[in-house]
Amino acid sequence: MGRALDGVRILDFTHVQSGPTCTQLLAWLGADVIKVERPGIGDITRGQLRDVPNADSLYFTMLNANKRSITIDTKHPKGKELLEGLIKVCDVMVENFGPGVVERMGFPWERVHALNPRMVMASVKGFGPGPYEDCKVYENVAQCTGGSASTTGFDDGPPLVTAAQIGDTGTGLHLALGIVAALYQRTTTGQGQRVLAAMQDGVLNLCRVKLRDQQRLAHGPLTEYPQYPNRKFGDAVPRAGNASGGGQPGWILKCKGWETDPNAYIYFITQAPVWEKICEIIGKTAWITHPDYAKPEARLPRLTEIFDTIEKWTMTKTKFEAMDILNQYDIPCGPILSMKELAEEPSLRKTGTVVEVDHPTRGKYLTVGNPIKLSDSPTEVKRSPLLGEHTDEILRKVLGFDDTRIAEFKASGALGGTKPMAAE
Ligand code: COA
Numbered sequence: 001m002g003r004a005l006d007g008v009r010i011l012d013f014t015h016v017q018s019g020p021t022c023t024q025l026l027a028w029l030g031a032d033v034i035k036v037e038r039p040g041i042g043d044i045t046r047g048q049l050r051d052v053p054n055a056d057s058l059y060f061t062m063l064n065a066n067k068r069s070i071t072i073d074t075k076h077p078k079g080k081e082l083l084e085g086l087i088k089v090c091d092v093m094v095e096n097f098g099p100g101v102v103e104r105m106g107f108p109w110e111r112v113h114a115l116n117p118r119m120v121m122a123s124v125k126g127f128g129p130g131p132y133e134d135c136k137v138y139e140n141v142a143q144c145t146g147g148s149a150s151t152t153g154f155d156d157g158p159p160l161v162t163a164a165q166i167g168d169t170g171t172g173l174h175l176a177l178g179i180v181a182a183l184y185q186r187t188t189t190g191q192g193q194r195v196l197a198a199m200q201d202g203v204l205n206l207c208r209v210k211l212r213d214q215q216r217l218a219h220g221p222l223t224e225y226p227q228y229p230n231r232k233f234g235d236a237v238p239r240a241g242n243a244s245g246g247g248q249p250g251w252i253l254k255c256k257g258w259e260t261d262p263n264a265y266i267y268f269i270t271q272a273p274v275w276e277k278i279c280e281i282i283g284k285t286a287w288i289t290h291p292d293y294a295k296p297e298a299r300l301p302r303l304t305e306i307f308d309t310i311e312k313w314t315m316t317k318t319k320f321e322a323m324d325i326l327n328q329y330d331i332p333c334g335p336i337l338s339m340k341e342l343a344e345e346p347s348l349r350k351t352g353t354v355v356e357v358d359h360p361t362r363g364k365y366l367t368v369g370n371p372i373k374l375s376d377s378p379t380e381v382k383r384s385p386l387l388g389e390h391t392d393e394i395l396r397k398v399l400g401f402d403d404t405r406i407a408e409f410k411a412s413g414a415l416g417g418t419k420p421m422a423a424e
Pocket of ligand 1: 015016017018019036037038039072073074075096097098099101104105124125126135136137138139168
């Protein structure tokens with residue numbers, strides 16, 4: 001069976017997380033992704049957070065599946081010659097270097113476009129045009145500058161970053177969408193275009209509901225926030241703890257075993273249509289008709305008391321027992337699943353969301369497979385490439401080099417020879 005992006009060839013200059021997550025996704029959708037890496041070192045993450053000596057780290061292997069690796073010194077004249085050749089035969093160039101790096105390398109958009117007018121050139125940067133455009137950015141910087149940190153955490157604590165990599169992987173997803181849209185537009189214009197996804201913009205897009213609340217704040221207190229009705233609101237959206245970001249109040253509640261298990265909790269949503277059922281299950285049938293509890297608006301100033309009461313019930317059940325009971329009545333809820341539980345969950349293995357992959361130097365490891373399922377474009381997760389594993393193959397099959405040419409480039413030092421850098 002074919003795959004959605006069959007025939008699309010990607011020149012992948014990405015490193016660390018934001019860019020690699022984008023090109024990994026495109027590879028899973030069928031693109032041929034050629035990852036260009038610095039000779040001798042490669043993507044810096046190959047050596048970061050290593051758990052197995054002398055093997056590529058999980059950081060790298062979980063972000064670079066289904067790619068081919070070629071090593072080229074992009075500062076070497078012969079390396080630049082190779083890149084020119086690759087730009088001419090690829091459809092998309094993706095990079096997430098620091099600001100100004102591709103330009104210093106000699107491949108600004110104008111040049112890339114002149115070399116191959118059909119090429120889509122896609123970049124992740126920390127910021128879009130503006131006061132911070134020259135800044136380097138990592139995940140948590142983006143979370144802080146994109147509005148996530150100021151709105152995450154509890155009211156009486158400091159801003160918090162989230163474990164979800166919304167700055168890196170989130171922006172990689174945005175970029176991937178931009179790339180496929182540009183490829184689609186190319187089918188009518190015949191031309192490539194520039195695609196930019198800034199991490200600050202991506203995080204803000206994912207925090208859209210908080211910008212919504214910022215504007216609602218001008219018209220009165222945010223009645224679904226835990227600050228309502230007893231605590232004061234300032235002029236910016238406060239941190240809402242575990243309150244739901246939507247119109248149906250929710251909170252995280254303790255379950256049986258919470259004293260020793262840090263994940264014995266459940267997220268409980270008091271969705272209005274199932275309020276009667278909730279009252280019956282927790283033994284508070286009087287609340288069904290009581291004017292202080294019967295209607296959603298009446299409940300808003302009493303949410304703390306309501307969730308405390310529901311928690312008395314959830315504490316008598318394990319999170320899975322609570323989930324089973326609540327789901328019988330369509331009451332939206334979600335047990336807090338640990339990474340251990342997710343890694344061992346059979347249904348995720350079955351759908352390919354969690355996949356075991358074999359690797360020649362590190363052995364078997366788990367990775368998160370393609371979370372996007374297409375009925376006519378199956379994903380087979382293949383291990384990440386070793387550094388430079390496909391250099392010869394790419395020179396020969398993609399650039400059409402013969403043995404003499406390959407030997408010439410090898411001898412030039414363009415495929416190796418740069419000094420190693422410290423991992424961090
Ligand atoms: N051969 C030779 N040199 C190479 C090379 C290769 N194959 N690949 C990269 N390099 C060089 C570049 O030319 C550049 O050198 P220069 O600064 O002398 O021009 C350097 O390596 C890479 O620079 P940079 O991208 O700035 O790396 P960094 O490690 O200093 O910074 C980031 C890392 C992530 C902070 C930065 O790349 C960045 O801000 N990226 C954009 C935002 C982003 O994606 N952040 C999230 C990362 S998960």
